[in-house]
Amino acid sequence: MKGSNDSPIEDQQKSFFSDIATEGSLGKLESLFTGTYKNGTTNLDVLAIGCGNAGSNTIHRLTNIGTGNIETLAVNTDREHLKHVNADTKLLIGTDLAQGMGAAGDPDIGKQAAQSAEESIKQVIGDTDIVFITAGLGGGTGTGTAPVIAELVSEMGALAIGLVSTPFNVEQARQHKAQEGIEQLRSKCDTVIIFDNNLLLEYIPNLPIGKAFSVMDQILAESMESLIGTFSENALVDIDFGDFKTVVQRGDVGGILIGEGSLDNPEHIIEQTLQHPLINADISSASKGLVQITGSEQMSLNEAEDIVEGVIHRMSDDASLIWGAQIDPKMGDKVRVMVMLTDLNYVNEKSLTYATSDEPSEDVELLSESIPLEGNELRA
Ligand SMILES: Nc1nc2c(ncn2[C@@H]2O[C@H](COP(=O)(O)OP(=O)(O)OP(=O)(O)O)[C@@H](O)[C@H]2O)c(=O)[nH]1
Ligand SMILES: [Mg+2]
Numbered sequence: 001m002k003g004s005n006d007s008p009i010e011d012q013q014k015s016f017f018s019d020i021a022t023e024g025s026l027g028k029l030e031s032l033f034t035g036t037y038k039n040g041t042t043n044l045d046v047l048a049i050g051c052g053n054a055g056s057n058t059i060h061r062l063t064n065i066g067t068g069n070i071e072t073l074a075v076n077t078d079r080e081h082l083k084h085v086n087a088d089t090k091l092l093i094g095t096d097l098a099q100g101m102g103a104a105g106d107p108d109i110g111k112q113a114a115q116s117a118e119e120s121i122k123q124v125i126g127d128t129d130i131v132f133i134t135a136g137l138g139g140g141t142g143t144g145t146a147p148v149i150a151e152l153v154s155e156m157g158a159l160a161i162g163l164v165s166t167p168f169n170v171e172q173a174r175q176h177k178a179q180e181g182i183e184q185l186r187s188k189c190d191t192v193i194i195f196d197n198n199l200l201l202e203y204i205p206n207l208p209i210g211k212a213f214s215v216m217d218q219i220l221a222e223s224m225e226s227l228i229g230t231f232s233e234n235a236l237v238d239i240d241f242g243d244f245k246t247v248v249q250r251g252d253v254g255g256i257l258i259g260e261g262s263l264d265n266p267e268h269i270i271e272q273t274l275q276h277p278l279i280n281a282d283i284s285s286a287s288k289g290l291v292q293i294t295g296s297e298q299m300s301l302n303e304a305e306d307i308v309e310g311v312i313h314r315m316s317d318d319a320s321l322i323w324g325a326q327i328d329p330k331m332g333d334k335v336r337v338m339v340m341l342t343d344l345n346y347v348n349e350k351s352l353t354y355a356t357s358d359e360p361s362e363d364v365e366l367l368s369e370s371i372p373l374e375g376n377e378l379r380a
């Protein structure tokens with residue numbers, strides 16, 4: 001899985017991510033967001049909550065590129081940052097503790113800020129069915145608020161899915177806080193998906209850090225959209241909310257893997273999908289999974305089944321898999337595969353290796369676009 005190894009699969013992954021990086025816009029990813037989602041017609045309500053600067057940046061991206069099927073909420077202690085974020089609802093929290101200036105890397109401030117805003121957060125959660133909670137772990141607000149919010153979500157009966165990134169190795173002081181955040185989220189969320197920022201740099205070397213963050217935001221946003229895309233209107237084989245729940249509920253650590261390839265080479269598609277360059281996880285440990293295959297009318301059910309079988313063979317011996325297939329005429333002779341695995345062993349040797357120094361990291365780079373506040377809500 002290293003960038004220096006030049007197998008065709010890795011070349012493809014490298015070019016996939018390089019495209020995003022150089023275009024700085026949707027590029028190839030845009031195609032992943034097309035298609036119609038069932039939640040518009042079945043009243044499945046989905047909310048994505050971004051915590052702290054990184055989480056809010058991901059929400060900004062999701063709001064700007066998303067299909068509109070996911071409602072968005074940005075929660076931060078940093079007033080200035082929140083002003084630049086585009087979200088359906090924005091919540092400035094902990095003004096008495098942080099004076100609107102951020103939590104200065106202290107997760108306790110983030111935690112208390114979230115606790116004092118519980119009522120407002122609950123109001124936005126309402127009777128939502130699925131809630132994504134996203135943050136860049138290692139700072140104060142995201143690390144401290146995300147577990148509090150996850151607990152609220154669970155109390156209110158929704159599925160809580162954490163999507164978090166772990167700090168770059170250069171941000172050494174943040175590694176330890178990030179690990180604590182992961183452990184808390186594992187106990188409060190149904191499933192936590194952990195993306196490692198360092199793997200991004202391995203795959204796209206020499207990427208400026210601000211650019212790497214925005215690529216990560218894009219990938220997180222794409223993962224949420226893809227997962228919700230399993231509730232398709234054009235299903236050959238349907239995945240319903242009950243199926244989804246059996247995989248996600250109490251799923252501990254999970255991964256969302258996405259791949260695409262030619263219908264006549266299913267093995268290559270499976271390899272490309274499962275060797276996700278950004279998730280440090282042992283696929284063979286996964287005991288639960290959900291696979292969504294999207295192809296054009298050219299795809300037969302047998303062909304979709306071959307891919308599903310290839311995935312389950314690589315999982316643990318007692319693994320159970322739920323799968324669906326849907327038609328998107330735009331796929332032509334290509335097939336797209338989205339795999340969500342849960343109950344994974346999370347591999348975190350890197351984080352442990354680097355959890356040593358007290359060097360503070362550079363602060364977040366704001367998204368360059370300036371988004372007017374009209375139409376958004378800002379509450380204190
Ligand atoms: N995906 C993504 N990650 C980021 C971004 N900016 C920073 N990060 C990562 O997220 C971690 C947490 O940083 P922030 O989000 O700035 O911290 P915060 O949650 O706002 O916490 P405080 O500023 O201390 O209140 C950092 O260590 C980085 O690894 C971003 O724009 N996108
Ligand atoms: Mg901040």
